[in-house]
Amino acid sequence: MRILRYVGKRLIFIVPQLFGIILVSFLLVKMIPGDPAVLMLGPFATEEQLAKLRAEMGIEGTVLDQFWIYLKNLVQGDLGTSWQTTQPVLLDLFQRFPATLELITISLFLALAIGIPLGVAAAYFKRSMVKKFSDYYGLLAGALPDFWLGLVLIFFFYTLLGWAPAPLGRLDIAIIPPTPHTNFLIIDSLIEGNWQALWSALGRLILPVVTLGLINAGPILKMTQSTMERMLESDFIRYADTCGLPRSVVIRRALRNSLPSIVTIVSVLYGFLIGGAVLVEIVFSWGGAGQYAVQGVLNADINPVLGFVLFSAIFSLVIYLIVDLIYFAIDPRIRS
Amino acid sequence: MHPEIAAATRDPAVLSARSDAILAIRGLSVSYPVYGTEAVRAIRELDLSIARGEILGLVGESGSGKTTLARAIMGLLARPGRIDAGSVTFDGRDLRAMPEDALRAIRGKDIAMVIPNPRGELDPLVTVGRQIATVARAHLDIARDKSDELALEMLKAVQIPDPKRRFNAYPHELSGGMAQRVVMAMSLVCSPKFIISDDATSGLDVTVQAQILDLLRNLVRSHQTAMMFITRDIGITAHFCDRVAVIYAGEIVELAPTVRFFENPMHPYSVMLLAAFAHNPRLREKWHKPLASQIRAGTTGCPYAPRCVHVEDQCRGTRPALLELEPGHFVRCLVPVVRPT
Numbered sequence: 001m002r003i004l005r006y007v008g009k010r011l012i013f014i015v016p017q018l019f020g021i022i023l024v025s026f027l028l029v030k031m032i033p034g035d036p037a038v039l040m041l042g043p044f045a046t047e048e049q050l051a052k053l054r055a056e057m058g059i060e061g062t063v064l065d066q067f068w069i070y071l072k073n074l075v076q077g078d079l080g081t082s083w084q085t086t087q088p089v090l091l092d093l094f095q096r097f098p099a100t101l102e103l104i105t106i107s108l109f110l111a112l113a114i115g116i117p118l119g120v121a122a123a124y125f126k127r128s129m130v131k132k133f134s135d136y137y138g139l140l141a142g143a144l145p146d147f148w149l150g151l152v153l154i155f156f157f158y159t160l161l162g163w164a165p166a167p168l169g170r171l172d173i174a175i176i177p178p179t180p181h182t183n184f185l186i187i188d189s190l191i192e193g194n195w196q197a198l199w200s201a202l203g204r205l206i207l208p209v210v211t212l213g214l215i216n217a218g219p220i221l222k223m224t225q226s227t228m229e230r231m232l233e234s235d236f237i238r239y240a241d242t243c244g245l246p247r248s249v250v251i252r253r254a255l256r257n258s259l260p261s262i263v264t265i266v267s268v269l270y271g272f273l274i275g276g277a278v279l280v281e282i283v284f285s286w287g288g289a290g291q292y293a294v295q296g297v298l299n300a301d302i303n304p305v306l307g308f309v310l311f312s313a314i315f316s317l318v319i320y321l322i323v324d325l326i327y328f329a330i331d332p333r334i335r336s
Numbered sequence: 337m338h339p340e341i342a343a344a345t346r347d348p349a350v351l352s353a354r355s356d357a358i359l360a361i362r363g364l365s366v367s368y369p370v371y372g373t374e375a376v377r378a379i380r381e382l383d384l385s386i387a388r389g390e391i392l393g394l395v396g397e398s399g400s401g402k403t404t405l406a407r408a409i410m411g412l413l414a415r416p417g418r419i420d421a422g423s424v425t426f427d428g429r430d431l432r433a434m435p436e437d438a439l440r441a442i443r444g445k446d447i448a449m450v451i452p453n454p455r456g457e458l459d460p461l462v463t464v465g466r467q468i469a470t471v472a473r474a475h476l477d478i479a480r481d482k483s484d485e486l487a488l489e490m491l492k493a494v495q496i497p498d499p500k501r502r503f504n505a506y507p508h509e510l511s512g513g514m515a516q517r518v519v520m521a522m523s524l525v526c527s528p529k530f531i532i533s534d535d536a537t538s539g540l541d542v543t544v545q546a547q548i549l550d551l552l553r554n555l556v557r558s559h560q561t562a563m564m565f566i567t568r569d570i571g572i573t574a575h576f577c578d579r580v581a582v583i584y585a586g587e588i589v590e591l592a593p594t595v596r597f598f599e600n601p602m603h604p605y606s607v608m609l610l611a612a613f614a615h616n617p618r619l620r621e622k623w624h625k626p627l628a629s630q631i632r633a634g635t636t637g638c639p640y641a642p643r644c645v646h647v648e649d650q651c652r653g654t655r656p657a658l659l660e661l662e663p664g665h666f667v668r669c670l671v672p673v674v675r676p677t
Contacts, residue, residue: 235456241412242451243471243522244443253459332506333460 002335003328007321014317018310025309026070030063034300040083057083059302070306079310080303084295089307092292097311098183099170100281100288103208104273108266110213111220116262118217119224120255123232134221141218147279150211154283157207165203167284172200208284212277216269223265227258259330267323271316275308357385357425358530358562359409364422366401366408366586374632378404378417379586380639383658386530391556391563393573393594395609396583402566405583406532409564410449411439427529445475448523450536450552454515458507464518465491465503468525475526490521495551513544517551524555531556531563538568549576570609574598579664582606585631585639588658592665602661602672604646638670646671 037053038045054060058069058080073080079089122134150167157164170185171177178188178197189198231237231254240250278290289308296304327334366379378401386392396402407413409424411431424431426447431439443449451457458467468487472478478486484503491499494517507515516536523531533552537545553576556563565577573580573594580597582590582605590603601607631639638644641651651670658668 235451235453236459238412239449239451239457239519240459241440242410242443242449243474244440244445245470245474246440249470249474253462256461257459331461333508336506336509 003325006328007325010321010324014314017317018313021313022071022074022306022310023067025306026067027063029297029302029305030066032297032300032302036083036300036302039300057081074310079307082296082301082304084299084301084304089303092304093289093307093311095180095183096287096289096292099185099286100274100277100290101315102170102184102186103205103281103286103288104212104270104277106205107209107212107216107273107277108270110209111216111269112266114213114217115220116224116255119221120228120251122221122225123228123254124251126229134225138218138222138225141215141221144215145279146211146215146277147283149215150208150280150283153207153211164207165200167207169285169287170201170204171197172204175200204284208280208286211280211283212273216273219265219269220262223261224258227261228254231255231257256330260327263323263326263330267319270319271312274312274315356387358388358390358427359564360385360423360425361409362423362425364405364408364424365420366404366413366417367420368417377586377631377635379408380631381422382586382588384581384588384591386562386564388529388562389557389560390579391553391565391577393577393580394564394566394583395568395570395573395580397568400583401586402583403534404586406449406534406564406566409532410443410447411436412443441475444471444523444528445526446528447530447532448526448528450516450519450523450531450533452535452538454519454536454539455507455510455512457519458515460507463504463506464510464515465505468518468522471522472525486525487521490525491518493524493555494518494521496521513540513548516540516544516548520548520552520555524559524561527559528561531561532566533563534566535568537572569613571613582609587639587668588666589640589668590666591658596662596665600662600665600675602665602667602674603640603669604644604671604673605640607673608645638668646673 035050036057036059037050041049041053051060058073059066070080077090079093081087082089082092085092118130118134118137121128122131125131154164154167158166165172175197176194178185178192178194181188181191185201186198189195189201234254234257237250237254240253245253275290275293277288278294280286281288281291282294289311293305293308295301296308361382361384364379364382365377367375367377369375382405384392394402394405404413404417407417408419409426409431411434413419419432422432426442431442434442458464462470465484465487468490469480469483472483472486473480476483476486488499488503491502496502496514496517502510502514507518510518519536536552537548540548549572555561565573567573570580577594580590580592580594581588582603584605590597590601590606592600597606598610601610636655637652638647638654638656641647644651648671654670656668656670658666661667661672
């Protein structure tokens with residue numbers, strides 16, 4: 001009951017939060033110079049043609065007028081049209097957002113699989129090689145740019161060794177893509193039983209996932225290690241040692257008490273990576289949401305940018321809500 | 337010099353020669369290395385033995401080495417502390433020679449420890465019943481439902497009201513006194529042969545403290561468990577312990593049967609401690625002179641000399657031995673306090 005009430009309250013607050021986010025991003029985007037009407041119609045367009053197009057696009061009048069028009073359309077589920085793709089933004093995002101989500105979700109699982117065990121080991125064996133290794137790893141992961149690592153991986157595993165598929169999108173061009181139900185390639189090809197597409201999609205995922213996973217394991221490792229160190233020094237873990245509980249039980253208890261911090265850092269990374277993975281997306285020609293938004297910014301294509309911001313905001317808010325529910329599940333002190 | 341001193345035997349072996357000793361510490365030295373200078377000496381060549389079923393009170397001020405001694409016995413010294421010398425024999429086994437895993441099997445099963453700040457000692461994410469049951473299962477090789485049963489029994493034994501409901505309570509839902517009872521249940525669940533109580537009741541208010549102490553004593557007595565009862569409150573030891581040991585700067589300065597200790601304290605420090613609890617303002621003031629500094633390795637002489645009201649020149653250069661001045665009454669002082677008869 002308590003949880004339901006809490007979730008209800010959070011959901012109510014999502015609407016004003018989204019409004020604020022849209023307002024701020026709308027104003028910021030409007031500050032980017034450049035007139036899309038001119039860009040679309042070219043240098044030989046007449047003044048009337050330009051005015052007509054502006055009216056169609058809802059970009060005439062004051063900024064507030066434009067915002068009002070945007071909101072009215074938004075309520076009807078219309079995020080406007082991208083003049084670059086000439087498609088509705090909603091449609092574009094439904095195609096691209098899953099591409100990014102698929103990439104960063106799997107990457108985060110890899111990052112967790114690297115970061116948590118390494119962090120736990122480094123915290124438990126304080127004077128070991130593992131600790132040294134994890135220190136250097138954290139430093140390196142923090143210092144290396146992800147796109148550079150991506151390029152190095154491509155150079156070694158595609159150019160030199162030829163083990164990895166070409167860094168050209170999510171699927172081999174020669175393969176018939178599965179019917180887009182969800183636009184998550186893995187899910188779609190599983191639904192259809194299109195093993196060829198599944199195999200190709202998984203193969204193409206490897207290098208970008210390894211890139212993002214290796215880099216983002218850094219913060220997870222650091223957070224796990226420092227929280228675990230604190231927990232292992234805490235009175236109740238020392239008392240567990242005093243009671244002679246087996247090592248595995250002691251470590252499990254410390255890890256469980258560290259989970260809230262780890263969940264927090266993962267949620268922050270998850271929200272961040274939607275846009276933050278853009279350089280890796282570009283390196284691998286991924287065609288994801290981040291790439292779409294950057295193209296929009298560079299070409300005064302406002303609607304994709306706003307649509308992207310809106311989608312990311314909703315996604316982040318949902319993630320944070322899930323995180324709160326996880327806290328609820330982990331910690332009885334929050335429940336009562 | 338008092339005639340008794342001349343007749344004293346100087347034989348520390350007397351302390352640990354009792355064949356019924358559950359715990360025998362011989363020549364234990366513990367130090368905390370300090371970067372760039374001499375190590376801090378926390379325990380110095382300490383001899384002590386505790387008989388089966390005996391309750392020994394260990395009294396000392398903060399920083400005197402009480403907790404370090406307890407942790408050294410358990411093999412759980414806080415970093416960077418290390419044992420420099422000596423042996424700890426428990427039930428005929430040399431604990432220092434044991435590998436970590438063997439120690440783990442002894443901790444909580446044969447040697448248990450009760451610690452202050454009970455709520456901090458319990459895992460906030462696990463119900464208290466489960467925590468007690470986990471200790472039982474780790475050591476007793478019993479099935480889950482059996483360990484749950486045992487945990488519930490222990491909750492009853494430590495007189496927690498409504499134990500069935502409390503079994504599923506989380507630590508934050510308990511009062512300090514109740515959490516202390518849970519910690520006691522955890523330490524007693526495997527019926528250990530020896531319990532170290534490290535200032536276990538210091539955080540509780542006086543009435544709860546009295547209840548807990550009564551309970552602890554009854555449980556210990558009924559199980560024939562030996563106990564080292566560490567406290568800063570010398571008054572508690574009077575009612576609670578069979579023998580009293582006073583520790584100062586990592587050395588036992590006086591050790592006597594409780595009655596003898598309170599009738600006839602001989603070390604100047606013991607006298608000061610007792611005076612402090614007797615609310616004598618003049619003596620309190622003297623006693624309150626702070627501990628000059630941490631005792632570094634290589635310091636000679638009596639560590640209490642800088643604060644002692646009886647100090648003589650010889651005290652600064654000679655380390656006094658622990659002498660048996662009357663049967664079972666050991667004092668480490670060159671000029672012990674002798675009351676006129």
